[in-house]
Amino acid sequence: MSRGSPLRAVRALPWSGKIGLVLVIFWVAIAVVGRFIAPYPPGAFVSYEVFAGASGQFWFGSDFLGRDVLSRLLVGAQFTVGLSAIAVTIAVSLGTGLALTAAVGPRWLDELLSRAMDTLISIPSKIFALVLVAAFGSSIVLLTIVVSITYVPGNFRIARSLAVGLTRLDYVEVARARGEGRIYIALIEMLPNMIRPLLADIGLRFVFIVLLLSGLSFLGLGLQPPDADLGSLVRENVSGLGVGALAILVPAAAIASLTVGVNLLIDAATQGKVK
Amino acid sequence: MSAAQTPSLWRGAGRLILKRIGLALVTLLLLSAVVFTVSGLLPGDAAQEVLGRGATPEQVAALRHEMGLDRPGPVRYVEWLGAIATGDPGQSLVANKPVAEIISERLPNTLILAALAALVSVPFAFLIGMASAISRGHKLDRALNILTLSMVALPEFLVATIAVLIFAVELRWLPSITIVPKDPTFAQFARAYAMPVMVLAVGVIAQLGRMVRAAIICELDRPYVEMARLKGVRPMRLVFRHVLPNAIGPIVNAMALSLSYLFGGAIIVETIFNYPGLASLMVNAVTSRDMPLLQACAMIFCAAYLLLVLVADTIAILANPRLRQQ
Numbered sequence: 001m002s003r004g005s006p007l008r009a010v011r012a013l014p015w016s017g018k019i020g021l022v023l024v025i026f027w028v029a030i031a032v033v034g035r036f037i038a039p040y041p042p043g044a045f046v047s048y049e050v051f052a053g054a055s056g057q058f059w060f061g062s063d064f065l066g067r068d069v070l071s072r073l074l075v076g077a078q079f080t081v082g083l084s085a086i087a088v089t090i091a092v093s094l095g096t097g098l099a100l101t102a103a104v105g106p107r108w109l110d111e112l113l114s115r116a117m118d119t120l121i122s123i124p125s126k127i128f129a130l131v132l133v134a135a136f137g138s139s140i141v142l143l144t145i146v147v148s149i150t151y152v153p154g155n156f157r158i159a160r161s162l163a164v165g166l167t168r169l170d171y172v173e174v175a176r177a178r179g180e181g182r183i184y185i186a187l188i189e190m191l192p193n194m195i196r197p198l199l200a201d202i203g204l205r206f207v208f209i210v211l212l213l214s215g216l217s218f219l220g221l222g223l224q225p226p227d228a229d230l231g232s233l234v235r236e237n238v239s240g241l242g243v244g245a246l247a248i249l250v251p252a253a254a255i256a257s258l259t260v261g262v263n264l265l266i267d268a269a270t271q272g273k274v275k
Numbered sequence: 276m277s278a279a280q281t282p283s284l285w286r287g288a289g290r291l292i293l294k295r296i297g298l299a300l301v302t303l304l305l306l307s308a309v310v311f312t313v314s315g316l317l318p319g320d321a322a323q324e325v326l327g328r329g330a331t332p333e334q335v336a337a338l339r340h341e342m343g344l345d346r347p348g349p350v351r352y353v354e355w356l357g358a359i360a361t362g363d364p365g366q367s368l369v370a371n372k373p374v375a376e377i378i379s380e381r382l383p384n385t386l387i388l389a390a391l392a393a394l395v396s397v398p399f400a401f402l403i404g405m406a407s408a409i410s411r412g413h414k415l416d417r418a419l420n421i422l423t424l425s426m427v428a429l430p431e432f433l434v435a436t437i438a439v440l441i442f443a444v445e446l447r448w449l450p451s452i453t454i455v456p457k458d459p460t461f462a463q464f465a466r467a468y469a470m471p472v473m474v475l476a477v478g479v480i481a482q483l484g485r486m487v488r489a490a491i492i493c494e495l496d497r498p499y500v501e502m503a504r505l506k507g508v509r510p511m512r513l514v515f516r517h518v519l520p521n522a523i524g525p526i527v528n529a530m531a532l533s534l535s536y537l538f539g540g541a542i543i544v545e546t547i548f549n550y551p552g553l554a555s556l557m558v559n560a561v562t563s564r565d566m567p568l569l570q571a572c573a574m575i576f577c578a579a580y581l582l583l584v585l586v587a588d589t590i591a592i593l594a595n596p597r598l599r600q601q
Contacts, residue, residue: 016421119305122584126539127557127576134561134569135313211430215543218432219558234432238547241439249440252433259428267424 017268023261031081034074042075043067043226051237051245061246064237069247072233073254079229080255083144084213088206090148095155096198100186102156103163114160121153129212133221143222147212151205158201162194203266207259214255230255288592295588299581306577307359311352314566314573355570364571369563374571378553382575385545385552389537391468392475397530399480404487409510411492419484426481431543435474442470471548475540479533486529490522497521524591531587535580 010021040046047062054061060069098117102110120128132146166172167190175189214231216222223229228236233251240248339345358364364374403423407416442449449470459467494500495518503517538554545555557572559565 119302120309122302122581123306123309123573123577124535124538124580126542127573130542130557130561131310131314131569131573134564134566207428211428214430215432218430218543219546221558221561231430231432234436241436242444248436252430252436256429256433259430260425263424263428264421267420 013268014271016264017271020261020264020266020268023257024265027077027081027258027261030074030077032078034078038068038071038074040068040071042072042228044071051240051243051247054246060250063233063245063247064239069233069250072228073230073251076228076230076233076251077254077258079223079227080210080214080231081258083140083229084147084206084210087144087148087209087213088151088202090145091151091205091209092155092198092202094148095152096159096191096194098152099156099159099163100190102160103167103190104182104186113156117153117156117160121157125150125154125208126212126215129216130221133216138216138221138224140223140227143213143216147209147216150212151208154208155201155205159194159198162197163190166190166193200266200270203262207262210255210259210262291592292589295585295592299585303574303578303581307356307574308352310570310573310577311355312348314570315348315351315355359571359574364574365567367565367568369560369565369568374568377556377568378571378575381551381553381556384550385541385554388468388471388475388541388545388550388552389534391472392479392537392540393534395472396476396479396483396533399476400483400533401487403480403484405491405514407484407488408491408495409514411495419488423481423485426477427485429477431474431478431540432547434477435470435544435547438470438474471544471550474544474547475537478540479536482536483529483533486533487526490525490529491518493525494518494522520594523594527587527590527594528584531583535583538576538579 010018013021045066046068047058047066049062050064050066052058052062052066058068058070060073063069063072098113102113123131129146129150132149133143136142136146138146163186172185172189175185180189213222214229214234217229217231218235220235223232225232225236230251234248234255237245237247237251336345344351355365362375364378366372367374367377370377403419407419410416449466491514500513500517503513508517541552541554542558544550545552546558549555553572553575557569557576560569560572
């Protein structure tokens with residue numbers, strides 16, 4: 001990412017990055033306005049035919065109950081993108097906050113937090129999420145918390161290594177010699193210098209969270225009806241798999257275009273900086 | 276492996292490996308505490324849940340006593356840990372069978388699936404990783420980069436859907452759910468496993484391929500590679516003879532990490548293909564809130580992950596003379 005006008009930064013991206021950027025902007029826009037441009041109410045039975053193919057009336061056909069796939073997709077995208085964005089914000093705030101605490105805090109605290117996170121990182125994330133869902137259930141609020149907790153350890157590890165690297169640098173030493181408090185050093189001196197490298201991690205975690213959330217919904221353990229995110233749409237139409245229904249292919253492809261888009265964008269934006 | 280390797284070097288490696296084993300056991304112990312706390316202590320009253328809302332307080336109290344729920348948490352944890360460590364994680368609440376029995380039926384299925392997926396993925400991943408590393412910065416490298424980058428981000432159920440559409444619906448080559456007959460012939464076996472393995476492999480190939488590339492490129496930047504190049508060693512020989520032996524450590528670590536990804540992938544793949552494995556069993560345990568079964572499954576997955584990492588660490592230590600000497 002070069003400094004200067006954002007337009008120039010965009011122009012400097014390789015074509016894969018531009019595709020990624022377009023996909024990301026597209027899905028953010030859909031998440032914001034999708035509910036309002038949906039041609040039919042998402043729960044309305046509008047077609048007499050189930051698993052209908054594409055037509056002028058129903059662009060992506062109808063689902064297993066004869067509802068409009070496009071409308072359900074537009075509303076579902078809002079859940080997927082919105083909840084994932086909230087979850088990634090929680091995960092990164094917690095992970096980076098704890099990492100800064102570990103970096104400027106007393107040594108025993110750093111030891112304790114690092115050991116705890118190392119332990120948690122040894123649980124495969126989907127398994128961890130399953131245990132958490134079994135314990136706490138899957139209302140929207142709990143689900144968001146569960147998926148964010150799952151990805152705190154990973155973010156902590158990256159943020160801590162960044163923060164520890166910074167504590168050795170001159171300007172942090174100077175601030176300490178000036179007699180600044182630990183909170184000041186963490187938030188004013190260190191955090192701003194971690195944000196750029198952290199952006200790539202935030203993007204990756206967003207992808208993981210989208211996949212986990214839709215995976216859980218696909219298993220029937222995520223969003224509960226009548227709410228439906230993109231993963232739920234795949235699940236409820238799984239009986240259409242044998243007839244090659246658009247109703248299952250379109251939401252699955254939608255998730256992929258979102259996650260692939262984010263991945264392409266991060267890769268292009270960090271080219272040459274991250275191995 | 277030269278004659279200069281004295282026994283003391285191997286003793287150093289042995290000590291290092293023992294330390295890793297100890298560390299893995301401690302981690303597993305801590306994980307068991309996490310799993311038990313989250314699934315056994317926090318969710319409230321299992322007795323109440325079994326009996327439902329209509330139960331009288333006396334009935335609930337009696338069942339609580341019978342299930343041992345009225346004793347303090349740490350006591351229950353130690354008992355649970357002892358039971359699970361001796362291979363008897365208790366009675367499944369829903370199936371009303373011993374958990375050990377249910378798991379021993381399902382575990383081999385998941386192991387077969389994971390082993391097949393690993394077997395298929397590793398060669399492809401190496402091919403992709405090495406091809407990209409050798410052609411670093413060129414068109415092939417960039418194309419493979421974008422390909423693997425996209426494959427990593429694909430949800431398994433999209434890959435599965437597309438695979439079913441192509442191979443089961445259009446071409447009618449393969450069944451869309453996995454039923455393995457008793458004593459299958461090779462053809463039956465291959466037909467049954469082709470799609471689940473294919474879907475699992477996509478993610479692993481991409482992830483492992485990227486990590487193999489990173490590990491090789493990391494070595495390619497070293498001075499000894501420069502030296503070999505100046506001597507006129509050809510690129511192929513450079514990678515196979517000079518670089519690969521040095522990159523073994525990071526590569527086996529990468530393999531452990533991406534194989535552990537198989538567990539996550541297996542959850543979706545087993546469900547979509549209706550495959551009777553451990554992962555789909557765990558999903559059922561979550562749906563029916565069958566905690567003893569859930570806890571046992573979670574511990575098996577954690578132990579498998581730690582074992583993978585441990586094996587990778589051991590190979591890395593044995594392959595690296597510098598680590599051996601520490």
